[in-house]
Amino acid sequence: MVEMQSTDYISDEVLFQRMKSDDAKALKALFERYFIVLCRFAFKFVRHPGLAEEAVSDVFLNVWLKKDAIVIKNNLKTYLYTAVKNQSLNYVKKNKIQWDELSTADREHRISDLHADTLITHEEFNKDVNALLQKLPEKRQLIFRMNRFDGLSYKEIAEILSISVHTVQNQMVAAVKFLADHRPHRH
Numbered sequence: 001m002v003e004m005q006s007t008d009y010i011s012d013e014v015l016f017q018r019m020k021s022d023d024a025k026a027l028k029a030l031f032e033r034y035f036i037v038l039c040r041f042a043f044k045f046v047r048h049p050g051l052a053e054e055a056v057s058d059v060f061l062n063v064w065l066k067k068d069a070i071v072i073k074n075n076l077k078t079y080l081y082t083a084v085k086n087q088s089l090n091y092v093k094k095n096k097i098q099w100d101e102l103s104t105a106d107r108e109h110r111i112s113d114l115h116a117d118t119l120i121t122h123e124e125f126n127k128d129v130n131a132l133l134q135k136l137p138e139k140r141q142l143i144f145r146m147n148r149f150d151g152l153s154y155k156e157i158a159e160i161l162s163i164s165v166h167t168v169q170n171q172m173v174a175a176v177k178f179l180a181d182h183r184p185h186r187h
Helices: 012-020 024-046 049-065 076-095 104-114 123-133 138-148 154-161 165-182
Strands: none
Touching: 012 024, 012 076, 024 049, 024 076, 024 138, 049 076, 076 154, 123 138, 123 165, 138 154, 138 165, 154 165
């Protein structure tokens, strides 16, 4: 049997089924596919890059250890985001992390450390957008980033954050309107 070199084109669900059959390479492929975006997501809750990485690693470890018992209702991506959110919130409770412990500049620096290899080439544009996003209320900013940067649907975001799809829609409309009203003028 010829083994595929790349898992890029294999769906999450197929990789998850392979993992359930004790295929460690499938777990590694899922880990590599989601680690950076999940760390960025976890950081929103724990405010510390080391704890964000630990939360995501713990989720993947639990997925591997409990793979036989895990039942995915919708899709694996939603499951992973929800698990990371819950793990992160547990860390916040356990460590009594202060949400506003870090300055905005420090937070941005630490976030960029987590996903340096995913930066888009339009650096100046991204700086403008990120500066504007920082002016949004925290929940609205999180929802916008989950949708536009992480590629999650409104339904997935609603499920992960335990809010209604209608709330997600309202937050996205408000975020997009704010960004459109405040976009820098380019000549």
